[in-house]
Amino acid sequence: MAQVNYFLTEEQQMIVDVAKNITAEKIIPVRASLDEREEFPWDIVYELARSDLFGIYIPQQYGGLGMGCFEMCLALEQLAYGCIGVTTTFAASALGGYPILLFGTEAQKEKYLPSIASGKRLGAFGLTEVTAGSDAAGIQTTAIEDGDFWVINGSKQWITSGGDAEIYTIIAMTDPHKGARGASAFIIEKGDPGFTFGKKEKKLGLRASSTRELFFTECRIPKDRLLGKRGQGFILAMRTLDLARPGIGAIGVGLSQAALDEAGKHAKNRIQFGQPVITFQAVQHMLADMAIQTEAARALVFVVARTIDTGVKDISKLSAIAKVFPTDTAMKVTTDAVQVMGGFGYMKDYPVEKMMRDAKILQIYEGTNQIQRNVIGQALNKEYMN
């Protein structure tokens, strides 16, 4: 059967092959046990580090592969086919790396990007707080200038790879009276004085990924850890998320494809009323809808990622679209995969119940899908003004 041709270059195909191999050999065999035991996937992180994939989006001069958003999406889709908990650990490191790449000084890039590219150190990104999530303006963590230092106080909530990552980009208020323009970004290293972690959160899904609170208590960091200009924190956060969101879409595509494949194979083997259930129209139509949505989501993610790689500005709307549709699709497709498999699907002996539990986070993290719709709606409001 013909497959959609995305006209990958030889190098892009190699990214797919390397990631696919890791998924088949290292992720799928252990995903159920990582999920059951809520275990951080260090062995897989080391394998990913050796594979060069952590450096996909980082320029070659800093030890990366010098590729873009599209190649990142190719890798994320393949890894997500195995486990989106593991994939989120991989993606979160980039969320810590993008701001340094986008806003860092030459010295900051040279100091941090090579170890993120090689996977020797994991990156993380801290924006969300108890009082700030969808409403990023609710940030209460502060950074006060003190001689040659910044002193950070406050906390960050639900930070992916918190405690396991070593390089954190966080947003804190330097000039609270200025509102959004009073936020700035800082690089925090694990081990900085006054920087500690909360307990590991217990989650519905995504259990191979670690999530912790970050605490800053009179955390003193050198002046040169300010990332970008003072007051640029929000712009930095938004531009980072704009670049990363198609990647979350790609994770949704990989997860949807995995759920569809499991449901399809099962429906082919499961006999009821003397014939495989895939021959019943009720099941066929469900599988058909799953296939239609997955294929459409992939096409959307890839074309948006390629557009972003051309260097266009104002990508918020496109990037939000490329996050919302594939992740809503993943929720629907994984839920339907459980339905197609019936009692089997609901049991932990089969992988689709985990896929369904995992899928939910995709509609929540990196901006809820409701906030994405706000972004898209506001962009439309601007577009139709002219």
Added chain:
Amino acid sequence: MIEAKRLQIVVCIKQVPDAKSVRFDKETGTLVRESAAAVINPYDLHALEAGFGLREKLGGEITVISMGPPQAMDALREAVSMGADNAVLLSDRAFAGADTLATTRVLAAAINRLPGFDLVLCGKLTVDGDTAQVGPGLACRLNIPSITCVNHIDLEKEAMLLTRTYDDGQDVVKVKLPVLLTVNKSLNTPRLPSFKGKMRAKSLQIPVWGCAELGLEPAETGLAGSPTRVIKTEVVSFEAKKEMLTGTVQEQVNALLERLKAHGMA
């Protein structure tokens, strides 16, 4: 002097049919080569990983060699994509049909042609031949010690401490270089190809050495140089039968014992 030098490591690998997909021709008793994807012998992946681990600790260079038909080049490229520095394919029409004696002759000639070596690594056995003879045989020809079935490696200042485990205990062997090791699967977890490795594997020039380059007479290689002859191979088929025993537990046990006795099993 292990810590003082950059190790020259040679890893011997073989391309074998993938056990997951292989089929046999019931008439001739031979394996249908086309049915199976060709892969690196699983044990050899552990030999490669041992080489990578030692190179990370001590520095050095890994040369991977394989005797086989031209398509064995794929196995060498895969080893390079995993991280091997150099590769040499040992291929010549005369090499076909080699037993372990003739194979070690070719491998030894190739290793002696390299600029030098400190350590030779092989898998414990190949899954198609199953003899476990090539490693020790090769060590004899190279006139170096061989330690087989290694499942743990410790480094000392001037020697290696090698562990091999048996059902009822373990040996710890102390050995100086040069040495040949054959490794067990429990030694390590093999890595997968990396992106940069794949790029390198695509462009690396891999030389092919035959009888001429190795200074061997065709008559001492391949089938001609092999005293072993395979007389017959056959495909063993298993037929499972099911019979439900009924009655009281005692009656069922008696019935089972009768059947086992009838088959000479009790």
